[in-house]
Amino acid sequence: METSEHLFRDCGLSSRIWAGSDLGIRVEGAWGVSISDWICNWIRFLSKRDEGTREVILFIATLWVIWSVRNKIKYQDQRQHQAVKEIEEGTPQTEALAIRNGRPVCILGLPTSCAVVRVKVDASWNSNYEAAFGWIASDGTGRELERRQARIRAESALQAEALGIRDIVMWAQERRFLHLDISSDCLQLVTQLAETEKEDHGITGILEDIRTSFSFFHCLVFNFIPRRFNGFAHNLAKQAMNL
Template identity: 30%
Template sequence: MDVNYQCHLCSHNEVESLEHLFRDCLFATRIWAGSHLGIRAAIHHDMTFQDWIINWISFIHKMSNSDDLIISLLCCIWVIWSARTNAALGDNSISLTGAILIYEEVVARILNAKIIPSRSFDYPARNDDLSNSLKFLQSGNRCKFYGSAYRCDQTCIFVDAAWRDDKITGLGWCVKYQNGSSQSFYKQGLPSLSPDQAEAVAILEALKWASKEKILHVVIYSDCLQLLSQILDLAKPSLNTRLLVADILYLCCLFHCVSFCFIPMKRNKMAHMLAQKAINL
């Protein structure tokens, strides 16, 4: 299999090293310059990326608003990596201006967010152990990120994924609005290593759609208990879902209120049908 080692964000045919991707690439330098930090990344280009970042963190820690600036620094890295990943997967729709706008929105959401703490439970001893955390989810409880109270105008999104042994996945989500109308979406996803990973991709795609539609109050319904317990920090993320769960939590910053609810499979039939339809495309 041919592997492309060149940078996906610029047309200079540079090898995609850590230094080039996160600092020296023209795309990256403009993100740093356009950030709240106003960093001129071209300076000290002879340093490794690790040393460069450590120097900046050490410098930032001397400032009175260091916590906010560290968040800005981390968001820069996340935006660059997200744009790179999308480009590597063939999605070049995010422009430099769009990336900076996403950066500003994410930083603003994080700094202004009011996170409501969820109930804490011990991690389950085994994956098949129906712990207190799973009982908590099954009882219909929910956890809210970035919101102060449940709102009656929240949009409900029912999500499901279908997965085959050949790693092909189908994603489906059904949207129900407060006025009684609904919409259905389905698409074939990238190959996944497990059903939980496929479900995480489905939730991620549904949140991306809701963000693009500027829906600010969302309830996500899923029949995957194990994944929901990981998203709500009630269980340790698995190796297959760790990065996807992190992306889901990042996307929560784009909403005023996000809730996650467990729904039995028999009540999630529409999303399941959509996922099955997508897997056969």
Template identity: 70%
Template sequence: METPEHLFRDCGFSSRIWAGSDLGIRVEGAEGVSISDWICNWIRYLAKRDEGTYQVIFFVATLWALWTTRNRITFQAQDVNSHIITNMIYRAIRERANILWKSLDSRMGQVNRRTEEEGSPQEESLAIRNGHPVCILGMPSGCAVIRVKVDASWNRNFEAAFGWIAYDDTGRELGRRQVRTRAESALQAEAMGVRDIVIWAQEWRYLHLDISSDCLQLINQIAGADKDDHRITGILEDIRFSFSSFHCLCFNFIPTRLNGLAHNLAKQAMKL
């Protein structure tokens, strides 16, 4: 007999979805807590955080996706994997929580461009995710989402380093990298890190990439919301040239406190 606790939380499949999501929720140790208390406690906790609006909606969308998946398996005998349920979550967010994907500021409305390589329009938008900008290019096509966090370090001696770490949609680490280099500015070091990620993803033929950086200036310049800094024009051209290799690319700004692992990788690389 299926129970709500098992369906929404304790099932191995469900626990992997929670752990691999943007929330990174670990369900171990919650077996003795009723599902209603567990849900209420998490919503109260998430609502108090700076990212609370987005995270509460993501939490509820995940519950909905788990319930819908259970019905598809039980009543329609469908095969469902983690890629499908992750796409269901993001589709629900896009369709039912427009505050995550539409600009709250008219200056950050839709931006349409035509790529010279393809000679066809490529959908691009600069949106707001709970107050933080998100540059979205292309449209998801059902392929697995690869999530990467990146950060860089720099000093006035023009010494620089960057580090990044990538996960699949189940939370499994796919790779990490630390590079020591030289750069004219911290912004240039950040841009070099993003370019390195894009090159890596192209080599592995990943088609849906979600990159998070705590460098707001870089995200705005990638999206075309700010004028390009001349020191990173060539790097931005390399990044933009790669757009046609992906079905969907997302460039997110996140606060530094949420980018701790990538930050530590970059700091460590400075000491190499």
């Protein structure tokens, strides 16, 4: 019988997620401690650190990711189990929302020998529905291929992020890039790209535009990355807001 302790902490997959996260939590010494006590103790400990607020948010977000992905494996789609197993073993998968280095990643298609184009994207938004996105693309050697920033109108920050990713996908199609790896610091968007049943209705049309292009690519990857690793795209979006 599955227990909360095993699900969130003691399972081999869950323990690797904690160890691979930015928090670097080792769970071996916690066996025998109830999950509620374990969570409360970590929140108290992290809240006292210099970056306490960010680390507490990351801790809670990791709990949510473990719950949502493991729940899907258990009850919704048994194919996800094979996808997670393939990611752990480093073998290709056809489509999955899974965990890589403790962070969500949506993978579609199979990795190929064609050159990988890596793109980092971010968006900015305010309550007046003014928004902007910025992104920068590079090849496998790190050489910049293109950067773009644009001021737009959007109903939410999530919608602005989605418009930025749609712009990247359309650009890649025009340039005939077949292997695209996109990184965003918007966890909600990366998750919704794979889980259609949880879509925010404000971006349904934009997600449909993005999904329509999936068949064009040999491999398409959407990664979630923390904001501090996305500074260049963030600055491009901020600059565009002032244009």
